[in-house]
Amino acid sequence: MTKSKSGTKRGDKTRLVHAGRDPSAQHGFVNTPVYRGSTVLYETVAALESKKQPYTYGRRGTPTVRALEAAINELEGGAECRLTASGYQAVTTAILAFVETGDHILVADHVYQPTRQFCDYMLKRLGVETEYYDPLIGGDIAGLVRENTRLIYTESPGSQTFEMQDIPAIAAVAKARDLWLLNDNTWASGLYYQPLAHGADVSIQAATKYIVGHADAMLGAITSNARAARHVERAAGHLGVCPGSEETFLGLRGMRTLDVRLERHHKSALEIAAWLQQRPEVSRVLYPALPDDPGHAIWSRDFTGACGLFSVILKPASKAAVAAMLDGLELFGMGFSWGGYESLVIPFDCASYRTATNWQPEGPALRFHIGLEDPADLTRDLEAGFGRLKDSA
Numbered sequence: 001m002t003k004s005k006s007g008t009k010r011g012d013k014t015r016l017v018h019a020g021r022d023p024s025a026q027h028g029f030v031n032t033p034v035y036r037g038s039t040v041l042y043e044t045v046a047a048l049e050s051k052k053q054p055y056t057y058g059r060r061g062t063p064t065v066r067a068l069e070a071a072i073n074e075l076e077g078g079a080e081c082r083l084t085a086s087g088y089q090a091v092t093t094a095i096l097a098f099v100e101t102g103d104h105i106l107v108a109d110h111v112y113q114p115t116r117q118f119c120d121y122m123l124k125r126l127g128v129e130t131e132y133y134d135p136l137i138g139g140d141i142a143g144l145v146r147e148n149t150r151l152i153y154t155e156s157p158g159s160q161t162f163e164m165q166d167i168p169a170i171a172a173v174a175k176a177r178d179l180w181l182l183n184d185n186t187w188a189s190g191l192y193y194q195p196l197a198h199g200a201d202v203s204i205q206a207a208t209k210y211i212v213g214h215a216d217a218m219l220g221a222i223t224s225n226a227r228a229a230r231h232v233e234r235a236a237g238h239l240g241v242c243p244g245s246e247e248t249f250l251g252l253r254g255m256r257t258l259d260v261r262l263e264r265h266h267k268s269a270l271e272i273a274a275w276l277q278q279r280p281e282v283s284r285v286l287y288p289a290l291p292d293d294p295g296h297a298i299w300s301r302d303f304t305g306a307c308g309l310f311s312v313i314l315k316p317a318s319k320a321a322v323a324a325m326l327d328g329l330e331l332f333g334m335g336f337s338w339g340g341y342e343s344l345v346i347p348f349d350c351a352s353y354r355t356a357t358n359w360q361p362e363g364p365a366l367r368f369h370i371g372l373e374d375p376a377d378l379t380r381d382l383e384a385g386f387g388r389l390k391d392s393a
C-alpha cells in the first residue's frame, strides 16, 4: 500500500506500519499470524489442475511469508521480494540466479567475508571466475569488464571497513555493458537506502540484522527489479529456498518498529563515534555518517540515515592490551552478527582476505554495534576499557 486511496504517496513510517498487512483477511486481528504448514489442500481435481490457487505448498510460500516479502519489497521499491532462510543464503541464491560456467564476475574487495568464501570455493568449482576490485573504483570499473563478465557485486558501505561505493557510477557501467548489478544493502536495511532506485537490479539483505532487530532469528531477503525477478524466482525455486515460519513472523514484527529503532541507533552511534574520535587511544573512526569520513559525500548524496555499525582503528596496542579492554566490558557483548537492540564489539583483521586492496591499518581494528542503551552508560563502559588498555600496555 504505497499509495492511499486518494493516490497520495505515503511516507516511510506509514508504509512500515501498513505494508504487507491485511486485517480483514484474518478476522480483524492486526497482525498476520504464523502459518505453519507443508501441505495445502485443494478442493477439487479442477482446482489442482488449474494452478490458480495462491498457495500450493509450504515451501512455495505461506501468507506470513508473502506478507513480509510484500513489506520488504515496498521498502526497497522492488518488483518482487523473495525471503531466504538467512542473509548468507540470500547472497548465494542471488549470485547463482545469474551466473553459469565460463562467466566472470566482479566482486568488491571489502564484501562480507563468507560471500568471498562462496565465490572462492563454490563458484570456482562451478567454473565461474571471481575478480575482486577496489570498492572505491567507481566508474573506472569499466576497465575490468571482459567479454564474459556477467555481474558486478557491491556492498555499500563494506560491513567491516565501511568504504562507500559510488553505486550510480557503477550502475552506469553495468547498464552500458548489459551486466547484472547486485548490492548487499544490509547496513542501511532498505529504510535508509534503496539500491534499485540507484541503478542496482537486486538488493540483498541479511534481515537477521535490523529487520528482525532483536538478535533472535536468521532471515534473508532478495528484492529484484522486474528484469531480474524472474531469474531470482527460478533460482530460489530450484534451490529449495524456504524461510522458517516463526522467523518470518519475527521479521514482520521487527519491520513495524524499524524506523524508531534505526533513528536511535543512528543518533547514539553518531554520538559515540564522535566521542571515540576525540579519544587519545583512537587513530580513526570508520563511519560514513561522520562529516570527515572519506565516504561522507556519497553517503549524504545517496542515503537518508546511518545504522549503529562502525569501526575504529586504535593507535598501536598489544593484543593483550586490547583483550584486557574488551574482556572487561560490561555492556558491550562480543560476538558475530549485529542489528539487535544490544551493543556489541568485535576485533577484526581483514588483511588475510583482501586481494585487490591493501589493508594495513596503523593499529588494531574493532567493529562496534551501538545498541539502544543510554549512550552515557556506553561511553563510561568504554572509558573504563581504555583505562585497562593503558594499564596493560
Ligand SMILES: *Cc1c(COP(=O)(O)O)cnc(C)c1O
Pocket: 086, 087, 088, 089, 091, 112, 155, 159, 184, 186, 187, 205, 206, 207, 208, 209, 218, 219, 220, 337
Ligand atoms: C550478516 C551479514 C550477511 C549474512 O547474513 P546471515 O543472516 O548472518 O546469514 C550478509 N551480508 C552482510 C553485509 C551481513 O552483515
